[in-house]
Amino acid sequence: MMLPFEMQFRAGIPVHQQVVYAVKKAIVSRQIQPGDSFPSVRQLSQELKINPNTAHKIVGTLINEGLLEVRPGIGTIVGKAPAATRIQRSMLLKQEAEHLVVEARNLALELEDVLDAIRKHWNHLGG
Amino acid sequence: MSADQDRIHSIETEGLTRSFGRTEAVIDLTLAVPRGSIFAFLGPNGAGKTTTIKMLMNILRPSAGKATVFGVDSSRLGPEEFRQIGYVSENQDTIDWMTVEQLIAYCKPMYPTWDDALCGSLLRQFDLPPDQKIKNLSRGMRMKAMLLSSLAYRPRLLVLDEPFTGLDALVRDELVRGILELTQQEQWTVFISSHDVDELEGLADWIAVVNKGRLQLSESLASLQSRFRSVQVVVEGDEGLPPARPAEWMLPEKAGHTLRFVHSRYREGSEDQIRAMVPQSGRITAHPMSLRSIFVALARTYRISE
Numbered sequence: 001m002m003l004p005f006e007m008q009f010r011a012g013i014p015v016h017q018q019v020v021y022a023v024k025k026a027i028v029s030r031q032i033q034p035g036d037s038f039p040s041v042r043q044l045s046q047e048l049k050i051n052p053n054t055a056h057k058i059v060g061t062l063i064n065e066g067l068l069e070v071r072p073g074i075g076t077i078v079g080k081a082p083a084a085t086r087i088q089r090s091m092l093l094k095q096e097a098e099h100l101v102v103e104a105r106n107l108a109l110e111l112e113d114v115l116d117a118i119r120k121h122w123n124h125l126g127g
Numbered sequence: 128m129s130a131d132q133d134r135i136h137s138i139e140t141e142g143l144t145r146s147f148g149r150t151e152a153v154i155d156l157t158l159a160v161p162r163g164s165i166f167a168f169l170g171p172n173g174a175g176k177t178t179t180i181k182m183l184m185n186i187l188r189p190s191a192g193k194a195t196v197f198g199v200d201s202s203r204l205g206p207e208e209f210r211q212i213g214y215v216s217e218n219q220d221t222i223d224w225m226t227v228e229q230l231i232a233y234c235k236p237m238y239p240t241w242d243d244a245l246c247g248s249l250l251r252q253f254d255l256p257p258d259q260k261i262k263n264l265s266r267g268m269r270m271k272a273m274l275l276s277s278l279a280y281r282p283r284l285l286v287l288d289e290p291f292t293g294l295d296a297l298v299r300d301e302l303v304r305g306i307l308e309l310t311q312q313e314q315w316t317v318f319i320s321s322h323d324v325d326e327l328e329g330l331a332d333w334i335a336v337v338n339k340g341r342l343q344l345s346e347s348l349a350s351l352q353s354r355f356r357s358v359q360v361v362v363e364g365d366e367g368l369p370p371a372r373p374a375e376w377m378l379p380e381k382a383g384h385t386l387r388f389v390h391s392r393y394r395e396g397s398e399d400q401i402r403a404m405v406p407q408s409g410r411i412t413a414h415p416m417s418l419r420s421i422f423v424a425l426a427r428t429y430r431i432s433e
Binding site for chain 1 (some may be wrong): 163164165300303304307310311328329330331332348349352410414415416417418419420
């Protein structure tokens with residue numbers, strides 16, 4: 001079974017964090033959509049060749065953040081991004097935005113350059 | 128079955144020691160391997176990993192201390208326990224002249240829990256040629272054949288001594304998939320030794336590090352990853368490293384206006400600690416670390432402090 005999101009591990013970053021990020025990216029880019037079934041812990045573990053306890057933790061994190069929902073008898077599905085996660089999302093955005101601004105200013109980029117780059121990625125992901 | 132089904136640890140050692148003449152290969156080793164974990168037993172070649180495993184598997188007697196497997200003293204492990212243990216080692220005697228098919232036929236009657244369906248699916252998954260003699264197989268194929276004959280009876284404990292050494296990434300992935308099959312059943316524990324942490328990234332969730340026969344560390348990956356952070360501090364002004372630093376700041380270095388170190392006890396309030404130590408701190412970032420980067424930091428610290 002193929003996973004519905006792309007995963008290429010990078011050195012230096014915890015596996016748990018990388019997979020959670022990859023799933024978020026796939027949701028944002030609508031590679032996986034609300035209502036889609038999400039791989040089981042077993043499938044995640046087998047396909048990514050990761051520890052089943054780590055796979056379990058990843059699914060737990062995604063459920064806690066409201067990105068996945070458990071449907072008894074069906075399994076785990078991609079959630080509808082409920083309002084409750086808006087706060088979390090804006091928090092995430094704040095952090096990421098700060099990071100981006102800092103990086104950009106370090107490189108002496110103009111605000112326009114940054115906005116251009118953001119726009120490009122925005123369109124690329126199909127938002 | 129017996130009460131050992133409820134045991135928290137599949138393996139426990141206490142003061143385990145083994146000497147060969149005057150050489151101490153394993154010294155006062157005390158560790159516990161939690162059931163349901165993939166336990167990485169890491170250390171450089173010659174650190175005492177294989178000697179430890181041989182004591183666990185009742186191949187060598189300890190000079191002092193003891194080990195238990197499923198609560199049974201390792202020196203008393205017999206057929207009943209070994210029916211529930213899968214053990215794969217490079218320097219194991221294999222029956223070289225057998226074909227893969229013959230090996231399977233030979234192993235099957237020894238294990239009441241032998242699972243033909245799993246055996247068949249592993250045979251396909253591993254792409255093993257049934258009619259080839261073991262001695263004519265490549266190193267990777269040979270390892271796959273040995274792992275198959277240890278997985279097919281669904282052991283409750285799998286002990287692998289350097290299973291990935293000298294194998295390419297593709298074979299490693301196949302072996303990992305095979306190992307992960309085991310984690311689908313109710314009772315399982317995997318104990319893997321390796322000299323190369325990269326082989327176990329993502330796979331291990333418990334880490335023990337052994338060096339020169341002594342245990343340096345034994346901890347869950349979750350615990351390690353919650354306390355280790357790669358920290359960068361932007362420092363205004365030209366001060367060097369703060370002269371008195373907490374021991375938990377590992378490998379501190381300063382280049383330009385950046386102070387960089389690995390914090391081995393990061394927690395809430397650590398930023399305040401840093402600002403107190405380095406009054407001119409500007410932006411502080413603390414990133415979680417992969418198993419590999421934690422291992423490298425530990426290895427470098429041990430070497431420096433030796």
